[in-house]
Amino acid sequence: MAIEDDVLVIGGGLAGATAALAAAERDGQVRLVTYKQSTLRHASGLIDVLGYTPDGEGPVVDPFDALAALPDGHPYERVGVEAVREALSFFDDVAGDSYAGGHTDANALVPTHGGTVKPTARYPASTAAGLASDDRDTLLVGFGTLPDFEAPLAAAHLEAAGAPFAARGVTLSFPGIVRDDAKVTRYAHLLDRDDTVATGDGEAGAREALAAAVEPHLEDETRVGFPAILGDEHAAAVRADLADALGVEVFEVPMGPPSLPGIRLEELLYDALEEAGVRTTSGVPVIDFETDDGGDRIDHVVVDRNGTEIPYRAEQYVLATGGLVGKGVRSERERVFEPIFDCHVPHATDRYDWFVDDVFGDHPYARFGLVPDRDLRPLDAGENPEYSNLRAAGAVLGGYDFAAEKSGGGVSLATGYVAGTRAGEEGSE
Ligand SMILES: Cc1cc2nc3c(=O)[nH]c(=O)nc-3n(C[C@H](O)[C@H](O)[C@H](O)COP(=O)(O)OP(=O)(O)OC[C@H]3O[C@@H](n4cnc5c(N)ncnc54)[C@H](O)[C@@H]3O)c2cc1C
Secondary structure (H helix, E strand, O other): OOEEEEEEEEOOOHHHHHHHHHHOOOOOOEEEEEOOOOHHHOOOOOEOOOOOOOOOOOOOOOHHHHHOOOOOOOHHHHHOHHHHHHHHHHHHHHHHHHEEOOOOOOOEEEEOOOOOEEEEOEEEHHHHHHOOOOOOOEEEEEEOOOOOOOHHHHHHHHHHOOOOOOEEEEEEOOOOOOOOOOOHHHHHHHHHHOOEEEEOOEEEEHHHHHHHHHHHHOOOOOEEEEEOOOOOOOHHHHHHHHHHHHOOEEEEEOOOOOOHHHHHHHHHHHHHHHHOOOEEEEOOOEEEEEEOOOOOOEEEEEEEEOOEEEEEEEEEEEEOOOOOOOOOOEEOOOOEEOOOOOOOOOOOOOHHHHOOOOOOOOOHHHHOOEOEOOOOOEEOOOOOEOOOOEEEOHHHEOOOOHHHHOOHHHHHHHHHHHHHHHHHHHHOO
């Protein structure tokens, strides 16, 4: 017996979760099937729409000004500027108070752990007090056990980059943590639970102990930035308690992987999926599919559940399996391919043409992926839809270099929203 739904989304990263949420706005039954962890846990939790143009110009001040000039085939060009706006406002509704940035079209400048500044469209509320456009003097606090964030160096980089404020950095010991291999979640949970920890002169709750460690280093600064480890489930309360104790605003600086803001975004999306009634099946890969008799529609896909092959049937399918990182697009010596439906992935036959000599150059492989029509149906080599009921979203799409453009989150949101909405409309007809 096949499992039956109206819409089946394959892949549970930002694109797939958005597609499933958008599809669930219609009346039909939506299912999301996903295999391993998505890139959400590695990403910063920022939603970048467009930080740099494909020609490398930027940072872009207003991404909406730049979207209209993107080349044919770019995912934003496929869905259109209005859909990008609608997708962002859909995200704002889902994220509520947890995210900021929706008050303006302009990019915000968020300091990151290396002391660089990232142009981004939506940012976690926990980073809001740290924006680089704000001229308040800033103290950055790092911890000896978290070497990825060297606060004095990050502060020096911010000043050298022309930030309109004075920045200083100090490196402290984190109360209650001595091991330098502690996971970021350990810091967060200590603060979430406000566990009792040893201090120089006795014991205190983790939040109070941390504030007491920072306080002697505070001079005239009116805001303090910490690496993004300030709580998980109770992050807002942790920040508020630290701010109260220190008498200044407190913010987080997004870190490299694994990333708590990314984990929090994943939790937020999966809570929303549950609330929207989306059935989620995790830890199982889609490995195959069958078409109907005519061959132009997908009849069902095949899921491998611990060696047992189970058919999942739906009216409409959204492929959101990620790019080369998520394994939605794969490469071998001779070819680049999409492993479930074998959708067409244009690439040069000579693999030496996939790269350029300059490591930081414009590598064709960074834009490898499916070519969709304006309805986000992947096209075959003859430019016809591969299957009439298959759409694709996120990093599985080609035509853009998310790392160079700083457009990963925005493309996933916009294409996930459009693919999910259209699949939802047709799936529930
Ligand atoms: C290190 C890193 C940092 C980043 N930082 C940022 C940032 O700061 N800002 C920003 O906007 N973007 C950032 N991005 C980009 C962004 O996080 C995502 O890469 C992008 O949104 C793509 O998401 P996706 O949903 O298309 O794919 P993914 O996140 O790759 O998710 C694909 C999912 O599909 C699943 N899957 C794959 N094959 C199958 C199968 N056969 N069956 C079932 N499931 C399958 C995978 O297991 C995975 O869960 C970053 C990416 C990386 C890798």
